[in-house]
Amino acid sequence: MPKVVDHEQRRARLVEAVWALAIQSGLEGVTLRRVAAEAGVSMGQVQHYYPSMRELVRDALDRAVRALNAKIEASIGAVGAASPEVVLRECLHAVIALDDESVRLTRFALAVLGRTMSDPAMTPVLAPGDDELLAFTAGLITAARSERGSPLRGGERMDADISWSVATSLGVDIAIGHRSAEAARSLLDHHIERLLGPRRGEETG
Template identity: 35%
Template sequence: MQVHRQNLYACPVPKLVDHDVRRREIAQAVWAVIAERGIEGVTLRSVAAEAGVSVGRIQHYYASREELVRDSCRELLKAATQRFEAVDDTTPVEKLRRLVLGRIPATPEFAIGTSIWLAYEAKSVDDPVIAELVQRGHAGGVQEAAALLSECGVADASAVALRLMATAEGLAIRVLVGGLEPRGATELLENLIAEVLPG
């Protein structure tokens, strides 16, 4: 029996879906909702509307609002790590400066990102899973800073790293609420970095 080639091409072909990409897209919709309405505004319906998909599509990946919020927090941490690691610094000092100074929301877009992270921090008070994720995020930053400080020859690198990162995070909040300009916060951190580095 002769089979027409055009009929072969007309056969439906399953569409390949990258589930990691889809989850990241959904997470981005969650972040947009948080930025506009706070974490209390996150629902399956509000996220679906933001993402331009059906509620059923969201439910295909997430059975509950709680699961959706938690996974969006994981995605935020993953995105931050990937963004940091994507830059190839030439020296440990440059990488340390980028890590510490990068906590300051110096642009409107970065300010939105910081406010979203702070929403997760607030949620961590009553959500043990998000609390663990937030703690992991803080610990990861301190560990990275400690490793870089050790490369720079700083004694007691862990304690110094905690001091640097805690100061940066506190200043970030001050900048976000309007009590300090990004330039002022950056100068304070630059001085602190110069103070703790040898030589």
């Protein structure tokens, strides 16, 4: 019965505005009026789609995290069937191979993290790797090691956990400008090399 519009598109536009504002002037710079202005719509429209500021930011964070995950999963899926080592490398590198959009999203997520801590309802969305992901990664490490002929020592699960920590930490460093992408990449390569150990027959000293 009403005017028919694309709700999804409206929300996406508003959230986009929130991202832009938060990145350029901090989360404190995100107000209903400014979001409306940035999106080029009226304040009434913002209120129509989000009952409160809180909900707006919440959805913006939610969409940012989803978008980031989607990008990572896409680049992982792109490698297709390959050796465990290649897949592992792609997984970890995907986290730090941030295009401009990903940097924006990461920065936004980081900006929200501060507020997040005092708002338990928002926390879960930023939780670290789940059990499933760690188990999968541990499997990759095990396979890659045995493929290299490198000795297994157990603790691959911990190795996986640490590797994700390293990758995300480097990703954050890139996003906030504390590291260049190349520096992060070579660090991650170094980590993976140490992680998988020497190839069969390779000298170690």
